Amino acid sequence: MVSITINGNQYSVPADYSILKAAEENGINIPTLCYEEGLTITGSCRMCVVEVKGVRKLLASCATPVTEGMEVQTESERVISARRDILRLLIANHDLRCLTCERNGDCRLQDYCYRYKVEDTPYKGDKKHYPIDTDNHFFIRDYSKCIKCGKCVSICAEVNGAHVYDFMERGFDTKVTSAFDDTLQETTCTACGMCVNVCPVGALVEKSVLWEGRPWEVKKVTTTCSYCGVGCQLKLKVKDDRIIGVTADKSGSNLGHLCAKGQFGWEYVHSQDRLTDPLIKRNGVFEKASWEEALTYVAHRLQGILQERGGQAFAGLSSAKCTNEENYLFQKFMRTVLHTNNVDHCARL
Amino acid sequence: MTGYRIKQAVRNGRKLIVADPRKIELTNYADIWLRHRPGTDIALINGLAHVILRDNLWDVEFVCERCEGFAEWSEVVEGYHPKRVEEITGVKAELIEEAAHLFSQAERASIVYAMGITQHTSGTQNVLSLANLAILTGNVGKEGAGVYPLRGQNNVQGACDMGCLPNYYPGYQLVDALESRHKFTQFWGTDLPDKPGLTLPEMMDAAYSGEIKALYIMGENPVLADPDANHVVKALKNLDFLVVQDIFLTETAELAEVVLPAVSFAEKVGTFTNTERRIQRVRKAITLRGNTQSDWETLVALANKMGHNWVYPRGPEEIMEEIARCTPSYGGINYDRLETRGLQWPCPTSDHPGTPYLHRDTFSRGKGKFHGVHHIPAAEEPDEDYPLLLTTGRNLYQFHTGSMSRRSKLERMRPEELMMMHPDTAKDYRIKDGDYVQVESRRGEVKTKTQVTDHIPPGMVFLTFHYKETPTNRLTNSARDPVCNIPELKVCAVKVKKVMN
Known part of the structure; x- marks a missing residue:
C-alpha cells in the first residue's frame, strides 16, 4: 500500500494502482474517453490528465502508477484548461447533430463538454464527412462521430480476438476501419457487438435502437x-x-x-x-382454449391415466431453459402428483 | 465467452493444447493441435498419461497423499505407448510426447471440454480419463486448474441441481437411498416412488413400446434435439397423451394433444445456475405476452387442480426458500443475497460466501480415484455401405434447435445448414462448394447444402442440428453410454450423394 493525496485528501491504496483507479475507488470521478477496464491502456485521449506536484507535465492518470507521497490535483485550473482544449479539438471534427443522435443524453463527449462548459470550438477548419456504413445486419458505423478513442479496436483484438478494426491513415485523416476499408461481412467479424457497447459516442449504434427512443426513455x-x-x-x-x-x-x-x-x-x-393461448387438439386441429379449460382438460387426462396405470405410465422432460424454481416444481410435480421418478432433461444429450 | 478467455490467456503468454478433429478457431492459437480421429479420446488421453508417467513428470506428492487406485490404473496406461496411440488416433507419436511434456510441466493446467468428450458410447469413460490426467498432474483443487465441463444451456446445471434427473432429488440426494427418500417424504408430505426412473433415451424407448402412456414436456424439443429422430417421432405419436409447455409451437409441440403457452426469460422472475455453479437472478423486463403465464404458475395451478395444495403467494422467491430448505448445497441462497452478484454453490448457510472451486483439501468422495479405462471404438464406424463419418455440433450464430436464434437477426448470418466436407472427399464425390447433397444413414436421410472446407479432415462430414429443414438427428445413432445413457451424437456412419436443389 502507498499513501497518496488527491485534491488535498489522503488515501491509502495498493501500490499497483494507477492514479485513475485510486481516484475512482475513492469516489473521485476523472473523465475518460479511451480508458476501458481490462483493455490495454493507450493513454491516447488525454481526457484523464491530472496535475502531480513536482511534475512539470500533466500526466494521464490512467497510465500513471501511484507512488508514495504523490500529491494529485484532478480538477485544477491547468487540468480543466487542458481538458477544455481537448474537447474543443474533438468537436472541431465531430458531426454535431446531437438533436437526433441516438446517444444524445448518453454520450461521454456531450457529458464532458457540459461538465467543462465547452459550447463551441475556436478551431474552425475542415471536417470529415464519411458516409454512414449500414451494411452489416446489426449496427451502423457513423465515423463522422468517431473520436478515435480506439476502444473498439482494442476490445475486438484483445477480448474477441477477431482483429476486425484498426486505424487507417495518419493525423487528421486518421480513421478507424476494417481491413481494406471493407464491409464487416468481408472481415472476421463475429457480430459480438462489444465494439458497440464500448463506443463512448454515437459512432457505433445498434440498428435495433435507431429512432426507437431517447436514452433517458x-x-x-x-x-x-x-x-x-x-x-x-x-x-x-x-x-x-x-x-x-x-x-x-x-x-x-x-x-x-x-x-x-x-x-x-x-x-x-x-x-x-x-404462443399466446393454450391449445387443445381436437380432430387433429389445434383450437384455442382458456387456461381454466386447458388445465382442467390436462388434469382430467393425467388423472385418468394415473388411476388406470399408476405413476409408471408417466414421464416428464424438464427444461434447461427454465428457471431453477420451475425445474424444482416440475420434478416435485412428477414425483408427488404423478408418483414417478421418470423425470429427466437434455443434460444427458 | 470461454473461447474469449482462452484466447486472452494465450495472448498473455499461456500455453494451449487443442485436441479436436475439427480445425476450430482455437487451433489458430494453439501451441499444439492434436487432430485425433473422432471416438479415440481415451486412447489419446491415456497416451498423454503414459508419457507423463514414463518420463516421471507426474505429481508424486499429490497422487500419494490425495489419490487411490494408482497402481491398477498405471497398468492400464502402460499399454498406451505413443506408437500404438498413433495407430488408433492418427496423431503422430512425437506430437503426443510433446503435448504430454507441455501439459505436465505447467504449474497450473486446466482441462476444458464439452460435448465432444461426452456424446460418445464411451462418454463416461472419456470424462474419467480426463480426470485421471488432472489428478496425475495435481491439477485439481486449486485456482486456475481443474476439469471444466462446459454446460451447453443457460440452466442445464440448475435443472440437474433441482433434481430433474431420474435418480436424484434436489441437490443430488439419491431417490433410492432410504434416508433421502424419508426426508423428502416428510418434506413434501406424500409417499414417493422408491426406484430410480427412466432416463430421457429410455423414456423414448418406453413410449415407443407403449409402457409410457403420457409424457409431459416443459420447454424441450426432442424431435430435433434427440438422436434417431424418426424413432423419437414414432415414440411421441404412440403416446396416449402428450402435453407440451413452450413459447413456440415447436416440431415437438405440433405432436401434442395440449400445448400450454409459456413465457420467455424476459418476462419472468427466477434464477439460472451457470456452468461455474453460480446461481444468478433472472429479472422481469417486460409484461406477459398475450394470454401466457410462467411455467411455475402453470405447474402450481395444475398440481392444485389434481388435488394438491401448492401455495406460493410470493412466487419464485418463495419457491427458492423451499429449495434452500431441502437442498443443502443451496441452503444459503436467497434472493437478497443474489441481488448484486450470483453465488456459487455449495453455499450451505446464509453467511457462507459460496465456493469458487471444489476439491480444495479433499475430494467429495474422500480420495481422488484413478479409473483404468480402455479405448472403446464407436458403436458405428464407417464401412463400405456408409463410408463417411458424420460428427455433429453447433455453429456460432444458431442455438440448439433454432427455435430462438432463428427468430432473430442471427438467422441472417447462417440461414441454412452447410455440411462441411474436406476438399479431397468432395473431389472424390465430385461435389463443389454450394452443391446440395442427400446424406443418408441407417436410420434416415436429410438434404443439405455443402461447404467444402479443410475445417474437418478427409473422410468426415460435419452437420449441426439447428435447422428443421435439415433435421440432422434423423441420421444420428442412439447407441448409448452404458453408465449415463448419453447417446453417441458425435460419431455415426453416413453416405452422401449429390442432388438437385
Missing part, C-alpha cells in the same frame, strides 16, 4: 442471458414494454463481454410466432 434491466451455460449478465434495453436492444453489464463473470447471441439474439421474444 429506455429502461435497463439487468438479467442473465437466455442462451448458453456461461450465464453472462447483460442489460435489456426496454422501451414501451418492448426490448429494443442489449447492452453490457459488468457485474457478472463475463465482465461486460458478450457474444453475438447475447447481444443480438433476443428478437425471438417479440416474434409473431409466440
Whole structure:
C-alpha cells in the first residue's frame, strides 16, 4: 500500500494502482474517453490528465502508477484548461447533430463538454464527412462521430480476438476501419457487438435502437442471458414494454463481454410466432382454449391415466431453459402428483 | 465467452493444447493441435498419461497423499505407448510426447471440454480419463486448474441441481437411498416412488413400446434435439397423451394433444445456475405476452387442480426458500443475497460466501480415484455401405434447435445448414462448394447444402442440428453410454450423394 493525496485528501491504496483507479475507488470521478477496464491502456485521449506536484507535465492518470507521497490535483485550473482544449479539438471534427443522435443524453463527449462548459470550438477548419456504413445486419458505423478513442479496436483484438478494426491513415485523416476499408461481412467479424457497447459516442449504434427512443426513455434491466451455460449478465434495453436492444453489464463473470447471441439474439421474444393461448387438439386441429379449460382438460387426462396405470405410465422432460424454481416444481410435480421418478432433461444429450 | 478467455490467456503468454478433429478457431492459437480421429479420446488421453508417467513428470506428492487406485490404473496406461496411440488416433507419436511434456510441466493446467468428450458410447469413460490426467498432474483443487465441463444451456446445471434427473432429488440426494427418500417424504408430505426412473433415451424407448402412456414436456424439443429422430417421432405419436409447455409451437409441440403457452426469460422472475455453479437472478423486463403465464404458475395451478395444495403467494422467491430448505448445497441462497452478484454453490448457510472451486483439501468422495479405462471404438464406424463419418455440433450464430436464434437477426448470418466436407472427399464425390447433397444413414436421410472446407479432415462430414429443414438427428445413432445413457451424437456412419436443389 502507498499513501497518496488527491485534491488535498489522503488515501491509502495498493501500490499497483494507477492514479485513475485510486481516484475512482475513492469516489473521485476523472473523465475518460479511451480508458476501458481490462483493455490495454493507450493513454491516447488525454481526457484523464491530472496535475502531480513536482511534475512539470500533466500526466494521464490512467497510465500513471501511484507512488508514495504523490500529491494529485484532478480538477485544477491547468487540468480543466487542458481538458477544455481537448474537447474543443474533438468537436472541431465531430458531426454535431446531437438533436437526433441516438446517444444524445448518453454520450461521454456531450457529458464532458457540459461538465467543462465547452459550447463551441475556436478551431474552425475542415471536417470529415464519411458516409454512414449500414451494411452489416446489426449496427451502423457513423465515423463522422468517431473520436478515435480506439476502444473498439482494442476490445475486438484483445477480448474477441477477431482483429476486425484498426486505424487507417495518419493525423487528421486518421480513421478507424476494417481491413481494406471493407464491409464487416468481408472481415472476421463475429457480430459480438462489444465494439458497440464500448463506443463512448454515437459512432457505433445498434440498428435495433435507431429512432426507437431517447436514452433517458429506455429502461435497463439487468438479467442473465437466455442462451448458453456461461450465464453472462447483460442489460435489456426496454422501451414501451418492448426490448429494443442489449447492452453490457459488468457485474457478472463475463465482465461486460458478450457474444453475438447475447447481444443480438433476443428478437425471438417479440416474434409473431409466440404462443399466446393454450391449445387443445381436437380432430387433429389445434383450437384455442382458456387456461381454466386447458388445465382442467390436462388434469382430467393425467388423472385418468394415473388411476388406470399408476405413476409408471408417466414421464416428464424438464427444461434447461427454465428457471431453477420451475425445474424444482416440475420434478416435485412428477414425483408427488404423478408418483414417478421418470423425470429427466437434455443434460444427458 | 470461454473461447474469449482462452484466447486472452494465450495472448498473455499461456500455453494451449487443442485436441479436436475439427480445425476450430482455437487451433489458430494453439501451441499444439492434436487432430485425433473422432471416438479415440481415451486412447489419446491415456497416451498423454503414459508419457507423463514414463518420463516421471507426474505429481508424486499429490497422487500419494490425495489419490487411490494408482497402481491398477498405471497398468492400464502402460499399454498406451505413443506408437500404438498413433495407430488408433492418427496423431503422430512425437506430437503426443510433446503435448504430454507441455501439459505436465505447467504449474497450473486446466482441462476444458464439452460435448465432444461426452456424446460418445464411451462418454463416461472419456470424462474419467480426463480426470485421471488432472489428478496425475495435481491439477485439481486449486485456482486456475481443474476439469471444466462446459454446460451447453443457460440452466442445464440448475435443472440437474433441482433434481430433474431420474435418480436424484434436489441437490443430488439419491431417490433410492432410504434416508433421502424419508426426508423428502416428510418434506413434501406424500409417499414417493422408491426406484430410480427412466432416463430421457429410455423414456423414448418406453413410449415407443407403449409402457409410457403420457409424457409431459416443459420447454424441450426432442424431435430435433434427440438422436434417431424418426424413432423419437414414432415414440411421441404412440403416446396416449402428450402435453407440451413452450413459447413456440415447436416440431415437438405440433405432436401434442395440449400445448400450454409459456413465457420467455424476459418476462419472468427466477434464477439460472451457470456452468461455474453460480446461481444468478433472472429479472422481469417486460409484461406477459398475450394470454401466457410462467411455467411455475402453470405447474402450481395444475398440481392444485389434481388435488394438491401448492401455495406460493410470493412466487419464485418463495419457491427458492423451499429449495434452500431441502437442498443443502443451496441452503444459503436467497434472493437478497443474489441481488448484486450470483453465488456459487455449495453455499450451505446464509453467511457462507459460496465456493469458487471444489476439491480444495479433499475430494467429495474422500480420495481422488484413478479409473483404468480402455479405448472403446464407436458403436458405428464407417464401412463400405456408409463410408463417411458424420460428427455433429453447433455453429456460432444458431442455438440448439433454432427455435430462438432463428427468430432473430442471427438467422441472417447462417440461414441454412452447410455440411462441411474436406476438399479431397468432395473431389472424390465430385461435389463443389454450394452443391446440395442427400446424406443418408441407417436410420434416415436429410438434404443439405455443402461447404467444402479443410475445417474437418478427409473422410468426415460435419452437420449441426439447428435447422428443421435439415433435421440432422434423423441420421444420428442412439447407441448409448452404458453408465449415463448419453447417446453417441458425435460419431455415426453416413453416405452422401449429390442432388438437385
